Amino acid sequence: xxxxxxxxxxxxxxxxxxxxxxxxxxxxxxxxxxxxxxxxxxxxxxxxxxxxxxxxxxxxxxxxxxxxxxxxxxxxxxxxxxxxxxxxxxxxxxxxxxxxxxxxxxxxxxxxxxxxxxxxxxxxxxxxxxxxxxxxxxxxxxxxxxxxxxxxxxxxxxxxxxxxxxxxxxxxxxxxxxxxxxxxxxxxxxxxxxxxxxxxxxxxxxxxxxxxxxxxxxxxxxxxxxxxxxxxxxxxxxxxxxxxxxxxxxxxxxxxxxxxxxxxxxxxxxxxxxxxxxxxxxxxxxxxxxxxxxxxxxxxxxxxxxxxxxxxxxxxxxxxxxxxxxxxxxxxxxxxxxxxxxxxxxxxxxxxxxx
Ligand SMILES: Cc1c2[nH]c(c1CCC(=O)O)Cc1[nH]c(c(CCC(=O)O)c1C)Cc1[nH]c(c(CCC(=O)O)c1C)Cc1[nH]c(c(C)c1CCC(=O)O)C2
Numbered sequence: 001x002x003x004x005x006x007x008x009x010x011x012x013x014x015x016x017x018x019x020x021x022x023x024x025x026x027x028x029x030x031x032x033x034x035x036x037x038x039x040x041x042x043x044x045x046x047x048x049x050x051x052x053x054x055x056x057x058x059x060x061x062x063x064x065x066x067x068x069x070x071x072x073x074x075x076x077x078x079x080x081x082x083x084x085x086x087x088x089x090x091x092x093x094x095x096x097x098x099x100x101x102x103x104x105x106x107x108x109x110x111x112x113x114x115x116x117x118x119x120x121x122x123x124x125x126x127x128x129x130x131x132x133x134x135x136x137x138x139x140x141x142x143x144x145x146x147x148x149x150x151x152x153x154x155x156x157x158x159x160x161x162x163x164x165x166x167x168x169x170x171x172x173x174x175x176x177x178x179x180x181x182x183x184x185x186x187x188x189x190x191x192x193x194x195x196x197x198x199x200x201x202x203x204x205x206x207x208x209x210x211x212x213x214x215x216x217x218x219x220x221x222x223x224x225x226x227x228x229x230x231x232x233x234x235x236x237x238x239x240x241x242x243x244x245x246x247x248x249x250x251x252x253x254x255x256x257x258x259x260x261x262x263x264x265x266x267x268x269x270x271x272x273x274x275x276x277x278x279x280x281x282x283x284x285x286x287x288x289x290x291x292x293x294x295x296x297x298x299x300x301x302x303x304x305x306x307x308x309x310x311x312x313x314x315x316x317x318x319x320x321x322x323x324x325x326x327x328x329x330x331x332x333x334x335x336x337x338x339x340x341x342x343x344x345x346x347x348x349x350x351x352x353x354x355x
Contacts, residue, residue, distance in 0.1 A: 019079040019321065020145055023208055023245035023267050025287055027319040031312060032079035033344040034147070035337065036249075036269075037327030038072040039084050041102075043334060045071050055100040059085050060130045066137035073142060075334060076341045080208070081142045083201070085131050087151030087212050088159065090193050093122045096160055109163035111175070113182040121189050124196030124203075131197075132204035139205035147247075148206030150198050152213035153190035153231035154224070160186070169218045176227055183227060191231045195238035202242045210247040210269065211235060214326075217252030221259070229259045236264045247289060251326055257282040272325030276314040289321040297324075297332045297340065304336055305343050312347045320349075 019032040040046055046068060049058065058064045068084040088098045091106070095118060099105045110116055125132075131148075138146050151159075159165065162172045176183050198209050216228050236246050248265035250256060254274055261283045268286045270279050272293035280288060296307045312322065322344045328337070 016143060016145070020207060020245065022319050022321050023247065023287055025266065025319050027349070029349050031315060031320045031322040031344055031347065031349065033322040033341055034078045034080040034082065035072075035324050035328050036082070038076075038078060038082065038337075039068045040328065041330045042328055042332040042337075043071055043075075055086075055102070059089065060128075062130050062133035062137055065130065065134035066141070069134065069138050069146075070141060072337075073144065076338055077345065078144065078341060080145050080147050081138055082147040082149060082210070083131065083135050083138060083206065085128070085134070085149070087149070087156060087214075089128050089131065090122075090150070090190075090197055091156065091160060093127050094119045094189070094193060098159075103165045104159055106160060106163045110160050110186065113179065113185070116182045116186045116189070119186070119189050121192050122196075124198075124200035127193060127197040127200065132200050135201055135204040135206055145207040146205060147208045147210055148198060148201030148204075149210040149212060150194045150201075150235075152211045152216070152228070152248075153187045153194060153235065154219070154228040155213050155215045156190055156194075157183070157186050157227075158215050158218075169215055173219065173223065176223060180226075187227060187231045191234045191238075194235050198235065198239055199242065202239070202244055206244065208245045208247060209239065210249060211265070213248065213250045213253075216250040216256060219256075221255060224256050225259060228256075229263065233263055240264060245287075249289075254279075254282070261286065267321060269321075269323060270325065276311065276320065277317055280317050287319040287321065288315060289323045291323070291325040292340075294324045294326055294329050294332070297336045298329065301336065301339055304340060308340055308343050309347065312344065312349075316349050 022032050065084045069081050073081055088104045091098050135146055158169045158172045161175050162169050239246055246265040247267040247269055248263055249269035251271045266287055267289050268283050269289040270291045272291050276288055276291055292308055292311045296304050
């Protein structure tokens with residue numbers, strides 16, 4: 001399969017479909033590249049906007065969300081855009097107010113069965129119409145596909161119950177043991193709302209979707225089998241008829257790969273803790289996305305490029321979407337992102353078995 005095209009002057013241009021083809025399992029001679037948190041605080045043009053607008057205001061104003069989505073694409077020849085929003089977006093319309101400081105803060109975390117029973121379950125068009133509008137604006141301008149996204153039920157429930165980000169979600173894990181019925185009710189509502197919300201994004205023009213289960217890894221196998229995987233599966237199954245590629249992300253979750261391998265997602269986004277060739281053996285048949293350590297973008301250019309080449313080589317055993325193992329860190333020099341994207345574009349994958 002050819003993944004590059006030639007334009008009128010004979011120069012190679014990147015096929016608009018490189019990311020989507022790869023996500024559908026067609027391995028070409030180049031790996032597409034986009035980066036989680038490619039829009040955000042490491043870009044001075046983002047910080048300039050942020051001085052004038054609060055975070056929620058940026059998300060809820062389609063023109064601003066579209067502008068922020070497009071900022072990294074103006075700087076770097078990325079192969080996909082991810083719509084600017086947050087995994088917390090569905091919580092306020094469900095009745096859970098969220099502030100950012102700068103991470104999410106829920107002043108009245110959910111604790112009782114009654115707290116959960118009170119939650120609203122807005123339909124896909126009601127959750128966040130501004131996200132649909134922002135996707136339409138980006139589609140009109142971007143030359144590359146737009147990725148829609150949402151948080152997976154288990155990860156969003158973790159914030160809603162814990163009340164903020166946490167390194168281990170101990171309060172939330174205790175709550176799952178203490179209030180399993182309320183937990184299932186909460187996850188059930190989140191799965192419904194998330195499915196409708198992602199379907200709305202696809203109708204608005206998102207050509208792929210990513211489900212962020214960022215904190216799945218803090219749970220043991222049994223906890224994930226009970227409270228995580230079934231609800232992620234429901235959301236992903238609920239998108240099957242749309243035909244768009246589904247990306248599932250979990251971090252620190254190698255112990256869950258036997259379960260993740262069976263999820264109905266075409267692509268699994270993996271962190272940097274294991275090389276991609278080892279991950280591929282654990283996730284047979286999946287397109288892999290990842291997995292450069294985001295901290296490497298803070299290193300010297302030579303070390304960064306050596307590490308990125310290693311990731312590209314380790315990814316050659318099958319279809320590979322180049323990305324980081326998690327989001328771009330705040331102190332990342334934009335010049336290093338430019339170097340990284342160029343390196344990935346110049347790397348020609350070897351012909352060989354299994355591609
Ligand atoms: C866990 C999670 C959140 N949000 C998100 C996740 C899943 C991805 C992951 O695992 O990191 C997803 C997210 N949040 C944001 C995007 C935008 C799109 C993109 O990737 O470029 C995406 C995809 C913008 C944002 N979301 C947030 C910011 C920073 C707000 C600011 O400008 O001060 C941005 C640009 C706020 C936010 N929102 C969240 C945190 C932890 C924080 C603060 C800390 C941080 O910035 O990493 C929750």
